[in-house]
Amino acid sequence: MPLTPAALPALAPAATPGQPETTIDTPSLVLDLDAFERNLDRMQQAADRAGVNLRPHAKAHKTPAIALAQIARGAVGICCQKVSEALPFLRAGVRDIHISNEIAGPAKASLLARMAVQGKLSVCVDDASQIDVLAAALENHGSTLSVLVELDIGQGRCGVGDADEALRLVESIQRHPSMRFAGLQAYHGGIQHLRSQLERRDAAARSAERAGEAAARLEAAGARCDIITGGGSGSFAFDLTSGVFTEIQPGSYVFMDVDYGRNEVAEDSGDGVQVCPRFEHSLFIASTVMSTAASGQVVVDAGLKSMAVDSGLPWVWNRPAGEVDASLQYIAANDEHGLIRASGDGGALPALGTPVWLVPGHCDPTLNLYDELIGVRGGAVEVLWPVAARGLSR
Ligand SMILES: Cc1ncc(COP(=O)(O)O)c(C=O)c1O
Numbered sequence: 001m002p003l004t005p006a007a008l009p010a011l012a013p014a015a016t017p018g019q020p021e022t023t024i025d026t027p028s029l030v031l032d033l034d035a036f037e038r039n040l041d042r043m044q045q046a047a048d049r050a051g052v053n054l055r056p057h058a059k060a061h062k063t064p065a066i067a068l069a070q071i072a073r074g075a076v077g078i079c080c081q082k083v084s085e086a087l088p089f090l091r092a093g094v095r096d097i098h099i100s101n102e103i104a105g106p107a108k109a110s111l112l113a114r115m116a117v118q119g120k121l122s123v124c125v126d127d128a129s130q131i132d133v134l135a136a137a138l139e140n141h142g143s144t145l146s147v148l149v150e151l152d153i154g155q156g157r158c159g160v161g162d163a164d165e166a167l168r169l170v171e172s173i174q175r176h177p178s179m180r181f182a183g184l185q186a187y188h189g190g191i192q193h194l195r196s197q198l199e200r201r202d203a204a205a206r207s208a209e210r211a212g213e214a215a216a217r218l219e220a221a222g223a224r225c226d227i228i229t230g231g232g233s234g235s236f237a238f239d240l241t242s243g244v245f246t247e248i249q250p251g252s253y254v255f256m257d258v259d260y261g262r263n264e265v266a267e268d269s270g271d272g273v274q275v276c277p278r279f280e281h282s283l284f285i286a287s288t289v290m291s292t293a294a295s296g297q298v299v300v301d302a303g304l305k306s307m308a309v310d311s312g313l314p315w316v317w318n319r320p321a322g323e324v325d326a327s328l329q330y331i332a333a334n335d336e337h338g339l340i341r342a343s344g345d346g347g348a349l350p351a352l353g354t355p356v357w358l359v360p361g362h363c364d365p366t367l368n369l370y371d372e373l374i375g376v377r378g379g380a381v382e383v384l385w386p387v388a389a390r391g392l393s394r
Pocket residue numbers: 057060079100187189192230231232233234249250251252253
Protein backbone atom coordinates (compact mmCIF):
# COMPACT_ATOMS: atom_id res chain seq x y z
CA MET A 1 0.00 0.00 0.00
CA PRO A 2 1.46 3.44 -0.92
CA LEU A 3 2.18 5.84 1.89
CA THR A 4 -0.41 8.63 2.30
CA PRO A 5 1.31 11.31 4.42
CA ALA A 6 -1.93 13.27 4.88
CA ALA A 7 -3.57 10.21 6.46
CA LEU A 8 -0.83 9.77 9.05
CA PRO A 9 -1.91 10.64 12.61
CA ALA A 10 -0.86 14.05 13.90
CA LEU A 11 1.04 14.07 17.18
CA ALA A 12 -1.51 15.03 19.82
CA PRO A 13 -0.50 17.76 22.28
CA ALA A 14 1.02 16.46 25.52
CA ALA A 15 -1.72 18.24 27.44
CA THR A 16 -4.72 20.49 26.99
CA PRO A 17 -6.16 22.90 29.57
CA GLY A 18 -8.64 21.27 31.93
CA GLN A 19 -7.32 17.73 31.83
CA PRO A 20 -6.11 16.09 35.06
CA GLU A 21 -2.36 16.54 35.61
CA THR A 22 -2.01 12.77 36.05
CA THR A 23 -2.91 12.24 32.38
CA ILE A 24 -0.25 14.55 30.86
CA ASP A 25 1.66 12.65 28.16
CA THR A 26 5.27 12.16 29.20
CA PRO A 27 8.03 13.12 29.37
CA SER A 28 6.82 16.71 29.72
CA LEU A 29 7.93 19.79 31.56
CA VAL A 30 5.42 20.85 34.19
CA LEU A 31 5.14 24.02 36.27
CA ASP A 32 3.29 24.11 39.59
CA LEU A 33 1.71 27.56 39.13
CA ASP A 34 0.99 28.17 42.83
CA ALA A 35 4.60 27.49 43.88
CA PHE A 36 5.89 29.46 40.88
CA GLU A 37 3.80 32.53 41.71
CA ARG A 38 4.89 32.42 45.36
CA ASN A 39 8.53 32.31 44.19
CA LEU A 40 8.00 35.36 41.97
CA ASP A 41 6.29 37.27 44.78
CA ARG A 42 9.00 36.42 47.33
CA MET A 43 11.86 37.65 45.14
CA GLN A 44 10.04 40.85 44.18
CA GLN A 45 9.19 41.56 47.83
CA ALA A 46 12.83 41.03 48.87
CA ALA A 47 14.04 43.45 46.18
CA ASP A 48 11.36 46.01 47.05
CA ARG A 49 12.22 45.85 50.76
CA ALA A 50 15.87 46.56 49.94
CA GLY A 51 15.03 49.30 47.42
CA VAL A 52 17.04 47.50 44.73
CA ASN A 53 15.83 46.83 41.19
CA LEU A 54 15.03 43.26 40.17
CA ARG A 55 16.00 42.28 36.64
CA PRO A 56 15.44 38.51 36.57
CA HIS A 57 17.55 36.40 34.26
CA ALA A 58 15.46 34.91 31.45
CA LYS A 59 18.14 32.35 30.57
CA ALA A 60 16.58 30.19 33.30
CA HIS A 61 13.10 30.06 31.77
CA LYS A 62 13.33 31.21 28.12
CA THR A 63 9.57 31.80 28.35
CA PRO A 64 8.03 35.21 27.52
CA ALA A 65 4.92 34.52 29.64
CA ILE A 66 7.17 34.17 32.70
CA ALA A 67 9.07 37.38 31.92
CA LEU A 68 5.77 39.25 31.63
CA ALA A 69 4.64 37.82 35.00
CA GLN A 70 7.91 39.02 36.57
CA ILE A 71 7.52 42.50 35.08
CA ALA A 72 3.87 42.67 36.17
CA ARG A 73 5.12 42.21 39.75
CA GLY A 74 7.65 45.03 39.48
CA ALA A 75 10.76 43.72 37.69
CA VAL A 76 12.41 46.56 35.74
CA GLY A 77 13.13 44.31 32.76
CA ILE A 78 15.00 41.09 32.13
CA CYS A 79 18.48 39.79 31.37
CA CYS A 80 19.23 37.53 28.45
CA GLN A 81 22.53 35.82 27.90
CA LYS A 82 22.45 35.82 24.11
CA VAL A 83 21.22 38.35 21.54
CA SER A 84 19.04 35.81 19.71
CA GLU A 85 17.58 34.68 23.05
CA ALA A 86 16.25 38.21 23.58
CA LEU A 87 14.27 38.31 20.34
CA PRO A 88 11.14 36.36 21.43
CA PHE A 89 10.97 38.47 24.60
CA LEU A 90 11.11 41.71 22.63
CA ARG A 91 8.45 40.33 20.31
CA ALA A 92 6.25 39.54 23.33
CA GLY A 93 6.49 43.15 24.53
CA VAL A 94 9.42 43.06 26.98
CA ARG A 95 11.09 46.36 26.16
CA ASP A 96 13.96 46.60 28.64
CA ILE A 97 16.51 43.82 28.07
CA HIS A 98 20.09 43.63 29.29
CA ILE A 99 22.39 41.22 27.46
CA SER A 100 24.44 40.19 30.50
CA ASN A 101 27.27 38.95 28.38
CA GLU A 102 29.89 39.93 25.83
CA ILE A 103 29.14 39.37 22.16
CA ALA A 104 31.56 38.69 19.33
CA GLY A 105 31.24 39.46 15.64
CA PRO A 106 29.30 41.77 13.33
CA ALA A 107 26.27 39.45 12.87
CA LYS A 108 25.35 39.59 16.55
CA ALA A 109 26.17 43.31 16.78
CA SER A 110 23.93 43.98 13.80
CA LEU A 111 21.01 42.01 15.31
CA LEU A 112 21.44 43.84 18.61
CA ALA A 113 21.60 47.24 16.88
CA ARG A 114 18.41 46.45 14.97
CA MET A 115 16.66 45.34 18.15
CA ALA A 116 17.82 48.53 19.87
CA VAL A 117 15.73 50.55 17.39
CA GLN A 118 12.63 49.25 19.17
CA GLY A 119 13.67 48.33 22.68
CA LYS A 120 15.80 49.60 25.55
CA LEU A 121 18.78 47.31 25.15
CA SER A 122 22.10 47.11 26.95
CA VAL A 123 25.12 44.84 26.66
CA CYS A 124 28.41 44.04 28.40
CA VAL A 125 31.93 44.61 27.09
CA ASP A 126 35.37 43.65 28.35
CA ASP A 127 37.50 44.59 25.33
CA ALA A 128 37.85 47.71 23.14
CA SER A 129 37.38 45.70 19.94
CA GLN A 130 33.84 44.75 21.01
CA ILE A 131 33.06 48.45 21.31
CA ASP A 132 34.30 49.12 17.77
CA VAL A 133 32.14 46.35 16.30
CA LEU A 134 29.09 47.57 18.23
CA ALA A 135 29.68 51.19 17.16
CA ALA A 136 29.80 50.24 13.48
CA ALA A 137 26.52 48.29 13.77
CA LEU A 138 24.76 51.06 15.71
CA GLU A 139 25.82 53.65 13.14
CA ASN A 140 24.54 51.41 10.38
CA HIS A 141 21.11 51.04 11.94
CA GLY A 142 20.80 54.48 13.54
CA SER A 143 20.21 53.12 17.03
CA THR A 144 21.66 53.70 20.49
CA LEU A 145 22.71 51.31 23.20
CA SER A 146 23.60 51.35 26.87
CA VAL A 147 26.90 49.62 27.53
CA LEU A 148 28.12 48.16 30.81
CA VAL A 149 31.69 47.19 31.47
CA GLU A 150 31.89 43.73 32.99
CA LEU A 151 34.19 43.45 35.96
CA ASP A 152 35.59 40.09 37.05
CA ILE A 153 34.86 39.90 40.76
CA GLY A 154 36.37 36.46 41.21
CA GLN A 155 34.70 34.07 38.79
CA GLY A 156 37.56 34.14 36.30
CA ARG A 157 35.24 33.99 33.30
CA CYS A 158 34.52 37.27 31.51
CA GLY A 159 35.21 40.80 32.64
CA VAL A 160 38.13 43.18 33.07
CA GLY A 161 40.37 42.64 36.07
CA ASP A 162 40.45 46.12 37.58
CA ALA A 163 39.15 49.69 37.54
CA ASP A 164 42.02 50.97 35.34
CA GLU A 165 41.07 48.58 32.55
CA ALA A 166 37.42 49.48 33.07
CA LEU A 167 38.23 53.18 32.76
CA ARG A 168 40.02 52.66 29.45
CA LEU A 169 36.88 50.97 28.11
CA VAL A 170 34.66 53.75 29.45
CA GLU A 171 36.75 56.29 27.52
CA SER A 172 36.38 54.21 24.41
CA ILE A 173 32.59 53.93 24.89
CA GLN A 174 32.33 57.67 25.43
CA ARG A 175 33.94 58.36 22.05
CA HIS A 176 30.79 57.03 20.35
CA PRO A 177 27.60 59.13 20.51
CA SER A 178 25.57 55.97 19.79
CA MET A 179 26.65 54.46 23.12
CA ARG A 180 26.04 55.43 26.70
CA PHE A 181 28.18 54.10 29.51
CA ALA A 182 25.62 52.83 32.03
CA GLY A 183 27.74 51.20 34.70
CA LEU A 184 29.22 47.88 35.77
CA GLN A 185 28.19 44.27 35.65
CA ALA A 186 29.75 42.27 38.48
CA TYR A 187 28.52 38.67 38.61
CA HIS A 188 30.18 35.75 40.37
CA GLY A 189 28.63 32.42 39.33
CA GLY A 190 31.12 30.41 41.37
CA ILE A 191 29.70 31.48 44.71
CA GLN A 192 26.02 30.81 43.98
CA HIS A 193 26.14 27.17 45.05
CA LEU A 194 28.39 27.39 48.08
CA ARG A 195 26.28 25.19 50.33
CA SER A 196 26.86 26.90 53.66
CA GLN A 197 24.95 30.14 54.02
CA LEU A 198 27.79 31.72 56.00
CA GLU A 199 30.36 30.86 53.34
CA ARG A 200 28.05 32.22 50.68
CA ARG A 201 27.48 35.40 52.67
CA ASP A 202 31.21 36.00 53.13
CA ALA A 203 32.04 35.27 49.50
CA ALA A 204 29.25 37.58 48.33
CA ALA A 205 30.56 40.31 50.63
CA ARG A 206 34.07 40.01 49.17
CA SER A 207 32.69 40.16 45.62
CA ALA A 208 30.51 43.16 46.40
CA GLU A 209 33.48 44.92 47.96
CA ARG A 210 35.50 44.48 44.77
CA ALA A 211 32.62 45.84 42.72
CA GLY A 212 32.12 48.75 45.10
CA GLU A 213 35.80 49.71 45.04
CA ALA A 214 35.94 49.66 41.24
CA ALA A 215 32.75 51.72 40.98
CA ALA A 216 34.17 54.28 43.42
CA ARG A 217 37.35 54.62 41.31
CA LEU A 218 35.30 55.10 38.16
CA GLU A 219 33.06 57.68 39.79
CA ALA A 220 36.10 59.55 41.09
CA ALA A 221 37.39 59.71 37.52
CA GLY A 222 34.05 61.17 36.38
CA ALA A 223 32.54 57.97 34.97
CA ARG A 224 29.12 57.70 36.60
CA CYS A 225 27.90 54.16 37.29
CA ASP A 226 24.11 54.46 37.26
CA ILE A 227 23.83 50.69 37.31
CA ILE A 228 25.80 48.08 39.22
CA THR A 229 24.19 44.79 38.33
CA GLY A 230 24.89 41.21 39.38
CA GLY A 231 23.84 38.51 41.79
CA GLY A 232 22.13 35.16 41.32
CA SER A 233 19.70 32.98 43.25
CA GLY A 234 22.42 31.96 45.72
CA SER A 235 23.88 35.37 46.55
CA PHE A 236 21.02 37.81 45.96
CA ALA A 237 20.01 38.19 49.62
CA PHE A 238 23.51 39.43 50.46
CA ASP A 239 23.81 41.48 47.26
CA LEU A 240 20.55 43.23 48.18
CA THR A 241 21.93 44.50 51.47
CA SER A 242 25.50 45.13 50.23
CA GLY A 243 24.88 48.80 49.49
CA VAL A 244 26.74 48.24 46.21
CA PHE A 245 24.30 46.67 43.77
CA THR A 246 21.54 48.81 42.24
CA GLU A 247 20.12 45.77 40.53
CA ILE A 248 20.08 41.97 40.96
CA GLN A 249 19.70 39.41 38.19
CA PRO A 250 18.73 36.01 39.67
CA GLY A 251 17.14 33.41 37.39
CA SER A 252 16.78 29.97 38.94
CA TYR A 253 14.71 31.10 41.97
CA VAL A 254 11.65 30.83 39.72
CA PHE A 255 11.99 27.04 39.61
CA MET A 256 14.51 25.87 42.25
CA ASP A 257 16.33 22.90 40.79
CA VAL A 258 18.12 20.15 42.77
CA ASP A 259 21.40 22.08 42.73
CA TYR A 260 19.80 25.08 44.42
CA GLY A 261 17.77 22.75 46.64
CA ARG A 262 21.09 21.63 48.16
CA ASN A 263 21.98 25.16 49.31
CA GLU A 264 21.55 25.73 53.03
CA VAL A 265 19.06 28.51 53.66
CA ALA A 266 18.82 29.91 57.18
CA GLU A 267 15.31 30.83 58.10
CA ASP A 268 15.67 34.10 59.92
CA SER A 269 18.09 36.51 61.47
CA GLY A 270 16.54 36.35 64.94
CA ASP A 271 14.13 39.25 64.51
CA GLY A 272 11.66 37.29 62.41
CA VAL A 273 12.91 38.74 59.13
CA GLN A 274 14.03 36.09 56.68
CA VAL A 275 17.64 36.60 55.65
CA CYS A 276 17.19 34.46 52.57
CA PRO A 277 13.64 33.87 51.39
CA ARG A 278 13.01 30.19 50.84
CA PHE A 279 11.96 29.28 47.33
CA GLU A 280 9.92 26.23 46.39
CA HIS A 281 10.43 23.56 43.78
CA SER A 282 7.98 24.53 41.05
CA LEU A 283 9.45 22.82 37.98
CA PHE A 284 9.09 19.10 37.31
CA ILE A 285 9.61 16.57 34.59
CA ALA A 286 6.49 14.47 34.43
CA SER A 287 7.54 10.91 33.57
CA THR A 288 5.86 7.49 33.59
CA VAL A 289 7.01 4.09 34.80
CA MET A 290 7.44 2.26 31.48
CA SER A 291 9.07 -0.99 32.65
CA THR A 292 9.19 -3.02 35.84
CA ALA A 293 10.72 -6.10 34.22
CA ALA A 294 13.97 -6.09 36.20
CA SER A 295 13.57 -6.80 39.90
CA GLY A 296 14.50 -4.16 42.46
CA GLN A 297 14.01 -1.19 40.14
CA VAL A 298 11.59 0.57 37.83
CA VAL A 299 12.36 2.41 34.61
CA VAL A 300 10.77 5.77 33.78
CA ASP A 301 10.59 7.30 30.30
CA ALA A 302 12.68 10.39 31.14
CA GLY A 303 16.44 10.13 30.68
CA LEU A 304 19.23 12.29 29.31
CA LYS A 305 17.12 13.69 26.48
CA SER A 306 14.54 14.95 28.96
CA MET A 307 16.76 16.70 31.48
CA ALA A 308 20.20 18.17 32.07
CA VAL A 309 22.28 16.16 34.54
CA ASP A 310 25.44 18.31 34.56
CA SER A 311 24.60 19.41 38.12
CA GLY A 312 23.42 15.99 39.29
CA LEU A 313 20.56 13.55 38.83
CA PRO A 314 16.96 14.54 39.55
CA TRP A 315 15.11 14.02 42.79
CA VAL A 316 11.87 12.05 42.85
CA TRP A 317 8.95 14.23 43.93
CA ASN A 318 6.04 13.10 46.06
CA ARG A 319 3.34 15.15 44.35
CA PRO A 320 0.49 14.58 46.84
CA ALA A 321 2.75 15.46 49.81
CA GLY A 322 4.46 18.34 47.98
CA GLU A 323 7.95 17.24 48.99
CA VAL A 324 10.96 15.28 47.84
CA ASP A 325 10.30 11.54 48.01
CA ALA A 326 13.27 10.30 50.01
CA SER A 327 12.13 6.68 49.69
CA LEU A 328 12.97 6.63 45.98
CA GLN A 329 16.21 7.41 44.21
CA TYR A 330 16.76 8.15 40.53
CA ILE A 331 20.08 6.39 40.13
CA ALA A 332 20.97 6.52 36.41
CA ALA A 333 19.97 8.34 33.26
CA ASN A 334 20.32 6.68 29.85
CA ASP A 335 19.29 8.52 26.70
CA GLU A 336 15.58 7.67 26.99
CA HIS A 337 15.46 5.73 30.28
CA GLY A 338 15.70 6.65 33.94
CA LEU A 339 16.37 4.00 36.57
CA ILE A 340 14.70 4.35 39.95
CA ARG A 341 15.39 2.21 43.00
CA ALA A 342 14.15 2.30 46.55
CA SER A 343 16.48 4.09 48.96
CA GLY A 344 17.99 2.23 51.90
CA ASP A 345 16.15 -0.94 52.89
CA GLY A 346 13.68 -0.40 50.16
CA GLY A 347 10.13 0.85 50.16
CA ALA A 348 7.47 0.18 47.58
CA LEU A 349 8.37 0.91 43.98
CA PRO A 350 5.74 2.57 41.76
CA ALA A 351 3.76 0.24 39.51
CA LEU A 352 3.93 0.08 35.73
CA GLY A 353 2.15 3.08 34.21
CA THR A 354 2.40 5.25 37.34
CA PRO A 355 3.23 8.94 36.77
CA VAL A 356 6.49 9.95 38.49
CA TRP A 357 7.49 13.61 38.79
CA LEU A 358 11.15 14.55 38.95
CA VAL A 359 12.87 17.73 40.15
CA PRO A 360 15.53 18.50 37.49
CA GLY A 361 19.17 18.78 38.58
CA HIS A 362 19.77 22.01 36.62
CA CYS A 363 16.83 24.07 35.36
CA ASP A 364 18.40 26.26 32.63
CA PRO A 365 19.58 23.56 30.20
CA THR A 366 16.50 21.46 31.00
CA LEU A 367 14.18 24.24 29.77
CA ASN A 368 16.22 24.32 26.59
CA LEU A 369 15.00 20.77 25.81
CA TYR A 370 11.28 21.56 25.69
CA ASP A 371 8.99 23.49 23.35
CA GLU A 372 6.38 24.14 26.00
CA LEU A 373 5.84 24.42 29.69
CA ILE A 374 2.63 22.92 31.07
CA GLY A 375 1.23 25.01 33.93
CA VAL A 376 -0.87 23.07 36.46
CA ARG A 377 -3.01 24.14 39.41
CA GLY A 378 -5.40 22.25 41.67
CA GLY A 379 -4.55 18.95 40.00
CA ALA A 380 -5.46 20.08 36.46
CA VAL A 381 -3.67 21.60 33.49
CA GLU A 382 -4.33 25.35 33.37
CA VAL A 383 -2.09 26.74 30.65
CA LEU A 384 0.55 25.85 28.05
CA TRP A 385 3.36 28.37 27.61
CA PRO A 386 5.74 28.24 24.63
CA VAL A 387 9.40 28.12 25.67
CA ALA A 388 9.93 30.55 22.82
CA ALA A 389 13.65 31.17 23.33
CA ARG A 390 14.44 27.47 23.48
CA GLY A 391 17.48 26.71 21.32
CA LEU A 392 18.23 30.39 20.66
CA SER A 393 21.88 30.38 21.70
CA ARG A 394 23.48 32.57 19.03
C1 LIG B 1 25.53 36.76 34.17
C2 LIG B 1 24.53 35.97 34.95
N1 LIG B 1 23.63 36.62 35.71
C3 LIG B 1 22.70 35.97 36.42
C4 LIG B 1 22.63 34.58 36.41
C5 LIG B 1 21.50 33.93 37.17
O1 LIG B 1 21.90 33.02 38.09
P1 LIG B 1 20.93 31.96 38.79
O2 LIG B 1 20.20 31.21 37.75
O3 LIG B 1 21.90 31.12 39.50
O4 LIG B 1 20.04 32.73 39.65
C6 LIG B 1 23.57 33.86 35.66
C7 LIG B 1 23.55 32.39 35.67
O5 LIG B 1 24.39 31.68 35.22
C8 LIG B 1 24.55 34.57 34.90
O6 LIG B 1 25.45 33.93 34.15
